[in-house]
Amino acid sequence: MSFELLLALLLPVAAISGWWVAKRNTVQSTGGGGRSELSAEYFTGLNYLLNEQPDKAVDVFVKMLEVDSETVETHLALGNLFRRRGEGDRAIRIHQNLIARPTLTKEQRAQALLELGKDYMRAGFLDRAENLFLELVDDRFHRASALDHLSDIYQQEKDWEKAILTARKIEAETGKRMSALSAQFCCELADIAASRGEKKLALKTLKRALGYDKNCVRANILAGQIEKDSGNYKAAIRAYKQVEHQDPTFASEVIEPLFACHQALGMMDEMENYLRHVLSHLGGTSALLALAQIVCMQRGEYAAAQTIIQYLKNKPSVKGLDRLIEYNLVGSEGSARENLQILKDLTSKLVDRYPVYKCDTCGFTGKTLHWQCPTCRTWNSTKPIQGIEGE
Ligand SMILES: [Zn+2]
Incomplete structure (x- = not known):
């Protein structure tokens, strides 16, 4: 029995005992029928819990609810505690029983539906949870929470069209900006289309993503990849080059594919210009290493090493140092070579780690x-x- 569960149970017990004392006084003064069995049953339930017999305790509490629906809050709290403790079956039983009560107010019923939906989600019954949350979306209580849970379900089920629709509803309901998320869902759809070879549909869906979020780098990276794989290198270059304007921290992601596209088109001069532009505006080791590779192809290892040294002076990086040593290894001999090799092993390990x-x-x-x-x-x-x- 956790302290949390014990405390949550003792609080309502204290409250109900107080109510019972007051009620008993009334009973004594009026001589009418008493409801003292409520308190006795509560203590019986508590006793079961203390004795690690939660199933019997749940039975007592559920039975009590039939006596008095004023204990709804307690039952909700108890159900939620069971769910948090990973005892989903018990949580479901308590919440199902609450919903079956005809005396609940509309708000109490909505609360119980929401909690039962969470129980189902936790237990992996996504279809049942979805139905409950859909019912709540049509209700005025807990609409926003229900939409959030629905969004979660559709993401888990990878039902991206429904996820997009729900994101739009969340935006309308709460004002929360959901466009970046909707763009990601479009990219998921585009990814699926691309994997099926439906290139046109994939590219169209990526345009839809950019319609939601013009700074969606993923859409351009994916569009670039689709075009590159189809041999449309110019279109691929156009897509990839958008990335640095959308989010400069992702510029490094497109250096390698851009290199490949320019190589395929025999446009390495243009690639070199682009890399020099990226290095002067954004920096980045990926751009530096790609530039060094071009310099190496044109003028050899020594010139490539000089390119790296020039840059590393201002912006040191382990990857840059690793490549610098690699270039210096070419042409070195004897003990100098041995020492360089030791350094190279070290930097390679760091890069890997x-x-x-x-x-x-x-x-x-x-x-x-x-x-x-x-x-x-x-x-x-x-x-x-x-x-x-x-x-
Ligand atoms: Zn994280």
Whole structure:
């Protein structure tokens, strides 16, 4: 028995005992029929709980409700406690029983429906939860909460069209901005279309995403990828180049595919210009390493190393240092080479160990970019890490 559960039960017991004392005094003065059995039953229920027999306790409390629906709040609190403790079956029984009571006010019934919906969600009965929340959306009580839960359900079910529709309803109901989220849902739809080879539909859906949120970098990254995979390199370049204007922290994400597109078109001069532009305006190790690669192809390792040194003086980075050592290894001999190799092993290990992305909301880090954080489930919160260990 947790202290939390005990406290929650003792409070109503204290309240009801007080009510019972008052009632008994009235009974004594009027000589009418008493309801003292309510308090006795409550103590019986409490006793079961104290003796770790919650099933019997629930039976007593549920029976009590039939005696007096004034205990609705207590039952709601008890049901919620069971849910939080992971005892979903008990929570469901209590809330189902509440809803079956004809004496509940409309507000009490709506509250019980909301709680039962949460029980179902917790237990994984998403269809049942959805039906309850849909009923609540048509009600004036708890409309916003019901919409939030529906949004959660549709995201879990990956029903993105319904998720978009619900996001719009939430925006209308609460004024909360949902456009960035709707854009992400469109990107999910586009991703599915692209994986089925429905390129036109995917690109159309990405335009829809940008209609919701013009700064949706994911839409352009995905559009770029679809065009690139189809060999439409110019269209891909156009999409990728939008990213730096939408969110400069994502500029590093498109360097590699842009490099590939320019290479395919034989336009490396243009790529070099673009990289120099990115480096002077935004910086970033990805752009630096790509530039060094072009310099290396044209003028060799020494010139590439010089390009990196020039930049690292102002903005040191482990990845930059790692590549610098790599270029210096070429052409070095004897003990100098051995020492460089030791350094290179060290920086390579560091590069491997550092995460690349971090969630702004919960701090989750990893090497894969997630548009929805796998830990805190927030959308749009994971970004490339900047600074000496990252970009
Ligand atoms: Zn997170």
